Amino acid sequence: SQKIEQNSEALNIQEGKTATLTCNYTNYSPAYLQWYRQDPGRGPVFLLLIRENEKEKRKERLKVTFDTTLKQSLFHITASQPADSATYLCALNRSGGYNKLIFGAGTRLAVHP
Amino acid sequence: EAEVAQSPRYKITEKSQAVAFWCDPISGHATLYWYRQILGQGPELLVQFQDESVVDDSQLPKDRFSAERLKGVDSTLKIQPAELGDSAMYLCASSLRVSENQETQYFGPGTRLLVL
Numbered sequence: 202s203q204k205i206e207q208n209s210e211a212l213n214i215q216e217g218k219t220a221t222l223t224c225n226y227t228n229y230s231p232a233y234l235q236w237y238r239q240d241p242g243r244g245p246v247f248l249l250l251i252r253e254n255e256k257e258k259r260k261e262r263l264k265v266t267f268d269t270t271l272k273q274s275l276f277h278i279t280a281s282q283p284a285d286s287a288t289y290l291c292a293l294n295r296s297g298g299y300n301k302l303i304f305g306a307g308t309r310l311a312v313h314p
Numbered sequence: 315e316a317e318v319a320q321s322p323r324y325k326i327t328e329k330s331q332a333v334a335f336w337c338d339p340i341s342g343h344a345t346l347y348w349y350r351q352i353l354g355q356g357p358e359l360l361v362q363f364q365d366e367s368v369v370d371d372s373q374l375p376k377d378r379f380s381a382e383r384l385k386g387v388d389s390t391l392k393i394q395p396a397e398l399g400d401s402a403m404y405l406c407a408s409s410l411r412v413s414e415n416q417e418t419q420y421f422g423p424g425t426r427l428l429v430l
Contacts, residue, residue, distance in 0.1 A: 306354065306355050
């Protein structure tokens, strides 16, 4: 069956360091992958989209990689700040139609001063 | 900046009662989604509309859940009767249209439902 895995344990890092979050998937061939940020009690907020023919995408301090051979995406936040503390969700488009997303459970990031 | 509006933000109800959630998408967005998010999990799609038509409700428990988007703008999600297991965050999202380069989904703040 189709499955998305994100680290269920929280990631704790020191301010200024690079945070790296992992998204692994099985039994998929997604056309694209998205990363969202979700704060407690709020709806997810879109951050980045990367397509299957792209290896890397950057936006300010954020970087996403997409390895379709490994079936893995890595999400990096450089020079992390306490304000980056949140849950980060990986989402893949699923078969059966465009714009149909399936989400991972998310990884909670805590950046400590 | 335009936002997706949802109401109410919080709802407490007793099991077997009926509840309804409302969503107003970003103006001009043809595609509207309802998701359910259980604590500690990612959002799960319940129903997707393109304008006023349902394009995917395969994960909607149709014996108790219903959704409509009569004029292709705002939408209502109803649960009748509510069960304890329905306690979750109900999220509405919208996107411009179902096409390449329009994949970004914009989420509302959600409605937190607690069924007692």
